[in-house]
Amino acid sequence: MEVTVSTAEQLRLTAKEFDLICKKLGRTPNFNELCAFSGMWSEHCSYKNSIKWLKTLPREGGRMLVKAGEENAGLMDIGDGLGVVFKIESHNHPSAIEPFQGAATGVGGIHRDIFTMGARPIAALNSLRFGLLEDEKTQHLLAGVVHGIGHYGNCFGVPTVGGEIYFDRCYHTNPLVNAMSVGIVKVGQTVSATAKGAGNPVLFVGSATGKDGIGGASFASADLNAESTKELPAVQVGDPFQEKKLLEACLEVIQTGSVVGMQDMGAAGIICSTAEMSAKGGVGMRIDLDKVPTRQPNMKTWELLLSESQERMLLVAQKGKEELVKKVFEKWDLPCAVIGEVTDDGLLNFYMKGQLDASIPAQELVLGGGAPQYDRVFTVPAYLQKIERFEMSTVPLPIDLKKTAKQLIKNPTIASKKWIYRQYDSMVGTNNTNTNAPSDAAVVLVKGTKKGIAITTDCNSRYVMADPKKGAMIAVSEAARNIICAGGEPLGVTNCLNFANPYDPEVYFQFKEVILGMGEACRFFNTPVTGGNVSFYNQNPDGPVNPTPTIGMVGLLEDVEKKMSLDFKNGGDEIYLLGSLQNDLGSSVYLHEIAGHLLSPAPYFSVEEELALHQLVKSLIQAGVVESVHDCSEGGLLVALMEKSFNRLLGFSVRGPKRTSDGKPLRIDACWFGESQSRVVVSVSLKQRTAFLQLTANSGTPVTLLGKTTQGEVELEGQSWGNVLEWKNNYDSAIEEVLNKG
Numbered sequence: 192m193e194v195t196v197s198t199a200e201q202l203r204l205t206a207k208e209f210d211l212i213c214k215k216l217g218r219t220p221n222f223n224e225l226c227a228f229s230g231m232w233s234e235h236c237s238y239k240n241s242i243k244w245l246k247t248l249p250r251e252g253g254r255m256l257v258k259a260g261e262e263n264a265g266l267m268d269i270g271d272g273l274g275v276v277f278k279i280e281s282h283n284h285p286s287a288i289e290p291f292q293g294a295a296t297g298v299g300g301i302h303r304d305i306f307t308m309g310a311r312p313i314a315a316l317n318s319l320r321f322g323l324l325e326d327e328k329t330q331h332l333l334a335g336v337v338h339g340i341g342h343y344g345n346c347f348g349v350p351t352v353g354g355e356i357y358f359d360r361c362y363h364t365n366p367l368v369n370a371m372s373v374g375i376v377k378v379g380q381t382v383s384a385t386a387k388g389a390g391n392p393v394l395f396v397g398s399a400t401g402k403d404g405i406g407g408a409s410f411a412s413a414d415l416n417a418e419s420t421k422e423l424p425a426v427q428v429g430d431p432f433q434e435k436k437l438l439e440a441c442l443e444v445i446q447t448g449s450v451v452g453m454q455d456m457g458a459a460g461i462i463c464s465t466a467e468m469s470a471k472g473g474v475g476m477r478i479d480l481d482k483v484p485t486r487q488p489n490m491k492t493w494e495l496l497l498s499e500s501q502e503r504m505l506l507v508a509q510k511g512k513e514e515l516v517k518k519v520f521e522k523w524d525l526p527c528a529v530i531g532e533v534t535d536d537g538l539l540n541f542y543m544k545g546q547l548d549a550s551i552p553a554q555e556l557v558l559g560g561g562a563p564q565y566d567r568v569f570t571v572p573a574y575l576q577k578i579e580r581f582e583m584s585t586v587p588l589p590i591d592l593k594k595t596a597k598q599l600i601k602n603p604t605i606a607s608k609k610w611i612y613r614q615y616d617s618m619v620g621t622n623n624t625n626t627n628a629p630s631d632a633a634v635v636l637v638k639g640t641k642k643g644i645a646i647t648t649d650c651n652s653r654y655v656m657a658d659p660k661k662g663a664m665i666a667v668s669e670a671a672r673n674i675i676c677a678g679g680e681p682l683g684v685t686n687c688l689n690f691a692n693p694y695d696p697e698v699y700f701q702f703k704e705v706i707l708g709m710g711e712a713c714r715f716f717n718t719p720v721t722g723g724n725v726s727f728y729n730q731n732p733d734g735p736v737n738p739t740p741t742i743g744m745v746g747l748l749e750d751v752e753k754k755m756s757l758d759f760k761n762g763g764d765e766i767y768l769l770g771s772l773q774n775d776l777g778s779s780v781y782l783h784e785i786a787g788h789l790l791s792p793a794p795y796f797s798v799e800e801e802l803a804l805h806q807l808v809k810s811l812i813q814a815g816v817v818e819s820v821h822d823c824s825e826g827g828l829l830v831a832l833m834e835k836s837f838n839r840l841l842g843f844s845v846r847g848p849k850r851t852s853d854g855k856p857l858r859i860d861a862c863w864f865g866e867s868q869s870r871v872v873v874s875v876s877l878k879q880r881t882a883f884l885q886l887t888a889n890s891g892t893p894v895t896l897l898g899k900t901t902q903g904e905v906e907l908e909g910q911s912w913g914n915v916l917e918w919k920n921n922y923d924s925a926i927e928e929v930l931n932k933g
Contacts, residue, residue, distance in 0.1 A: 208232060208563060215555045223541070223549040226493040227556065230459035231466060234727050237562040240693040241725045244706040248720040249713050254682055255721060256378065263304040263384055263455060265721020266376070267682050269747050271640055274378045276310035279318075279371035279648070279687045279743035281726035286368040290335025294368050295343040296429040296501055301372040302349060303455040306438050307504060309382045309445050310374030314635045315344050317354040317370050318648040318687065318741040322363030324603040324929050329358070332366050333611075340370070341614040346431035347438075351615035353633035355648055358603045364731045369687040369724075371743045373646055375637055382445055384454035386468040386476065386507045389535040391451055393465075393476055394513070396520050396527045397437050397503035399486040400461075403428045405497050433502040433525070440523040441504060447519065449512035456503040462496040462556070464505035465539055469553035470560050475538040478531035480548070492541060492548040507533060567693055569700035574790060578657055581791045583776055589785075589860050593912055596829055598785050599864065600918060605780060605826045606925035628756040629838055631676035631822055636751055643751030645679030647744055651825065652737035653778045658793035659701045663708030663740050665793065665868055668801045669824060670744035671716045675805045676820045676871060678755040678812050679746030684713055686723035686742055691735030693727045701738040709740060715798050716805075718744060755812050757821035758838035759874050762902040764818055766843060768828065768895040769887070770804055770870030771795075771852040774861045780825050781864035795867040800892070804869050807890045814886060816879040823870040829863040829907075831872045832897075833918055836905070842915040844906040845898030852893050863907075874900060 212220050212228050220228065234240060250259035254268040264278035282297025298315060305312045317340055322329040344351050349372070386393070444450055452472070454464045461483070465476050480495045490498075508516050513529055520527035534540075539556075541549040555561030589595040599605055624634045624643065632647040649670040655662030671681040686709065691698045713720055723743075729736045748754055776782045777792040811817045823831045832843050847862040861867075875883045887894045898906075905912040912918075 211563065215552070215561055221549065223492045223496065224551055227462045227496055227549060227551055230462055230497050231556040232562050236459050236463060237558050238725055239563050240565050240567055240727065241702065242558060242564050243566055244703055245725070247706060248710045250720055252719045253717055255719055259720055259722050263307050265683060265685055266308070266381065267721065267745070268378065269637070269642060269644070272378050273637065273640070274376050274381070275373060275644055275745055276305050276308055276376055277371065277373040277685055277743065277745050278304050278722060279369055279685045279741065280724040281687050281689060282368045282370065283366065283689065283726055283729055286336055287332070287365055290332045291339040292428055294336040294339030297368055297370045298340055298343040299347070299429045299431065299434050299501055300455070300457050301370045302347065302434065303457070305372045305374040306441055307382065307384065307453050307455045308376065309380055309442065310376035311442060312349045312372050312374040314352045314373045314633065314646060315349050315371065316352060316633065316646055316648050316743065317368070318650065319354065319356045320362040320367035320652070320736070320739060321358050323360050324358050324926065326363060328364060330930060336366065336368055337611050337614055343429055343431045345616040347435050351612070352635055353646060353648065356608055356611060357652065359652070359737065361734065361736050363733055365729050365736055367689050367729065367736065367739055369648070369689070369741045371648055371685070373644060373745060380445070382450055382453050384468055384471065385452040386472040386474050386533050387451055388510070389474065389533055391510050391533045392508050392513050392529045393478065393531040393533060394506045394508055394516060394527060395483050395503065395530045396440070396506050397525055398430065398433050398500060399484040399526050400490070400495060400498050400500045400503065401486045402490065402494060402498060403500055405494055405499065429501045436523045436525055437502050437504065440520050440525055444516055444519040447515050449508050449515050451507040451509055453504055453506045456505055458499065460496065460498045461505070466553045466556040468505065468507065469539060470557045473537065475534040475536045475540070475553055476531055477534055477540045477542070479542050481544050482528050482530040484526040484528055492543050496541065567699045568696045569703055570696040571700055572697040577790045578792055581788070583774065586776060586782065586786050586788065588858065592859065592863070592907070595781070595785060595864070597921060599781060599826050599830060600833060600922050601925040602780055602784055603926055603929065605830055607923045608926065609923055610927045610930065624751065624754060628754070629758060630754060630756045631673040631820070632679060632746065634677055634679070634748060634751065634754050641750045641752070643748035643754060645674045645677045645746035645748060647673040648741055649673065650739055650741045652739040653783065654793045655705060655740060656737040657778045657791065659704035659738055660708035661793045661796055663705040664712040664798060665796050666740060666742045667709055667712035667716065667718070668798065668868065669822070670742045671718060671805065672801065672822050674744060674746035675808050676755060676757070676822050678753050679748045681716055681718045681744060681746045684718050684720045684742055684744050686720060686740060688723065688725045689729050689736065689739040689741065690727050691730040698735060705738055705740045712798060715802065753812070755820045757835055758819055759835050759841040759900045760818040760839070761876065762841055762900050764874040764876050764900045765880060766845060766897045766899060767873050767875060768870060768897055769807060769873060769892055771800060771867070771893050772848055772850070772857055772895065773865065773867040774851055774855060774858055775865045775867045776861055779827060779864060779866040781827065781860065794865070797869060801869040803891050804871060807887065807892050808871055810886060811873065811883065814882065816875065816883040816886060817873045818876055819874045821872050823866070823872060825866065827864040827866050828872070833922065835872060835874070836915045837919045837922065840903055840915050840919065842901040842903045842905045843898060844901050844904070846908055847897070848895050
C-alpha cells in the first residue's frame with residue numbers, strides 16, 4: 192500500500208502519543224489502559240486538531256448562563272426564570288454504514304445531552320447532506336436516515352420541527368447527518384456533569400451494556416473506505432422507548448435532590464463519562480466493572496470501558512441516598528446499580544472481580560487536561576485559483592426563463608421535502624406553531640408563558656467551498672436572518688463542523704478560515720457559540736466532502752402571537768424586495784446545476800448590510816406593517832416568490848428591476864436566480880403601504896417594488912406562467928418522482 196503524507200503523519204503521531212502515554216503514567220500502559228487512551232484521545236473526544244481554533248470563537252456574553260464547553264449543551268436565559276438548552280452533533284460515519292441505526296442513535300444521543308442537564312426536550316431539527324438523488328446508493332442512505340430519524344423521534348415523543356437537506360455529488364457514500372435538540376429548564380434546577388464528594392456513590396442507570404458501538408469514537412475519527420463496512424459493531428443500536436423512560440426517570444430523580452452530577456454515556460462510553468466528570472470535579476473514581484448491568488455475558492474490561500450502548504447515564508448521588516435513586520429507576524423499570532464511588536486521589540481505578548485492571552489519572556485523558564493538542568499545517572487550496580478566474584460574461588443568458596424556473600423548482604435541494612418531513616411527527620407535544628403558518632425559522636411554544644423559541648439550522652456548503660471565511664459568515668447570517676424573519680431575536684449558536692481529513696493542509700486551511708469567519712459573524716450579531724461538535728474525516732475514495740459548518744441557532748419571541756409567517760396572505764397586496772441588487776450568480780443552484788459551472792465565487796455578501804436589513808425587518812414586524820416575510824436563499828428571488836405562494840395558493844405578477852443598486856445593467860438571470868445575500872421579500876397591504884414606505888425611507892436598505900399578489904395566477908415580466916397550483920405540484924412531487932423511478 193502506498194502511504195500518503197497524511198497517513199504517514201498519523202502513524203508518526205500514533206507512536207509519539209504512545210510515548211506520551213508512557214511518560215504520563217510513568218510506565219508502559221496495559222491493554223485496557225491503552226484502549227482507554229485510544230478512545231479518549233481520538234479526534235472525536237479530544238478535539239486535538241481543532242481546539243486551538245475553537246478557543247478563538249466568542250464563548251461568553253449575551254444571555255449565556257454557562258460558559259461554552261462547561262456542560263453537555265448550551266444554556267441561555269429566556270426570562271421568567273427559564274432557560275433554553277440546545278446542542279447539535281454529528282452522526283455521519285455510523286449513518287454511512289448503517290443509515291437507520293446511525294441516524295436513530297444520533298437523535299437519541301443529542302436528546303440525552305439535553306435532559307442530562309435537567310431540561311425537557313421540546314423540539315428536534317436536523318441538517319442532512321446526501322449525494323445525487325438519482326444515485327441508488329443515495330436513495331438507500333436517504334431512506335434509511337429519514338426512517339431512523341422519524342422512528343426514534345416519533346417514538347420518543349419530541350417533534351421534529353425543522354431542518355435542511357442538500358444533495359451534492361461530494362456527499363456520495365459519506366452523508367452528513369447532524370441532529371439538534373432544544374429543551375427548556377427552570378434556571379437553578381440544572382444538573383452539572385461534575386463528580387464531587389469523596390465517598391459519594393457512582394451509579395450506572397439506563398439500558399444494560401452490550402457490545403454494540405465498541406470503538407465508535409475511534410471509528411468516527413478515521414476516513415471511510417472500502418473496509419469500513421467491517422466496522423458495523425461500532426454502530427450503536429437505539430431503543431427510543433427505553434430513552435423515553437430514561438428521560439422521565441432522570442427528570443424525576445433530579446427533583447429528589449439526591450443527584451450530585453450526571454452525564455450521558457455517549458462517545459467512548461463509560462471511560463468518557465467517568466473521566467470527564469472526575470476531571471471536571473478534580474476527583475477520581477473507583478469503579479467495579481463487574482457490577483455494570485450487561486446484556487451479554489463475560490464482557491471484557493476494555494469492552495465495558497468502550498461500549499457505546501445507548502440510553503445509559505452515569506450518575507453521582509449523595510451518600511446515603513442510593514436507595515432513593517434506585518426506587519425512581521425501579522419505578523420506570525430501568526437497570527440501576529451502584530458501580531463505584533468518588534475518590535479524592537484523581538485516579539480512575541477500574542476493577543474486575545476485585546482485580547485492578549486499569550489505573551489512569553482522569554485529568555490525563557480529557558480535553559483541556561492531558562489530551563494532546565496540535566497545530567496543523569495549512570495551505571491555500573489550489574482550486575481557489577480557478578474560482579478567482581471565473582468570468583460571469585462566459586455564462587450565456589437563459590433562452591427560456593420559464594423552463595429554467597421549472598428546472599430550479601424541481602431541483603432536489605430546492606424542491607419540497609414533503610416526502611421526508613411527512614415521516615416525522617411534527618405535532619407531538621403541541622408546541623410547534625409552523626404546521627399551518629410556515630415561517631423562515633421553526634417556532635415552538637414555551638408552555639405556561641407567552642414566549643416562543645425560534646430555531647433554525649443553516650449552511651450552504653457550496654458557498655463555504657468557494658470562500659471558507661465568507662461562506663461561514665453567510666451561514667451565521669442566514670441563521671440570524673431566518674430568526675429575524677420569523678419575528679424572533681437571535682440569542683446564540685451551536686455548531687456542527689463537518690470537514691475532511693485535518694492532516695490535509697488544504698482541508699485544514701478551510702477549517703481555520705471557517706472558524707475565523709464564524710467568530711467574526713457571531714461577534715457582529717452578538718450570538719455567542721455555546722458549544723457544538725467537530726466531525727473530521729468526512730471523505731471517501733471519491734474525495735472529500737465540501738466543508739460544511741452547520742449552524743444551529745436559537746432565538747426568542749417574547750410574545751409568540753407576534754410570530755411572522757412567510758406566505759402571502761391576500762390577493763392585491765404589494766410585493767417588495769428589501770436589499771441590494773447585484774449582478775451576481777456566484778455559487779448559485781442555477782449556475783452550478785443548470786448552467787454547469789462547478790467552480791464560482793461565493794455570492795455577494797456584506798455583514799454591515801445584513802445587520803441593517805435585520806434592524807429594518809425587525810422594525811417592520813414590530814410595527815405590524817408587513818403581511819409576510821421570507822428571505823432569499825437557494826434559487827434566488829424567483830424561488831422565494833414561489834415559496835411564498837404555495838401555502839395559500841396565491842400567485843404573483845412581478846417585473847424585475849433592470850439595473851443594479853449601483854446603476855449598472857442587471858442580468859435577468861442574476862435578477863431572478865442569483866443568490867446575493869441580505870435580501871428579504873415582504874408583502875404589504877394597500878392599507879399599510881404609506882406606513883411601510885415611511886419606515887423604509889431612511890433605513891439605508893434598498894427597497895424595490897416588484898409587483899402584486901394575485902388570486903392564483905403567476906405572471907413574470909408580462910408573461911403568463913399559468914396557475915400557482917401547477918408550480919406547487921411540480922415543487923411537491925419532484926423528489927418522489929425521482930425515488931419512484933429508482
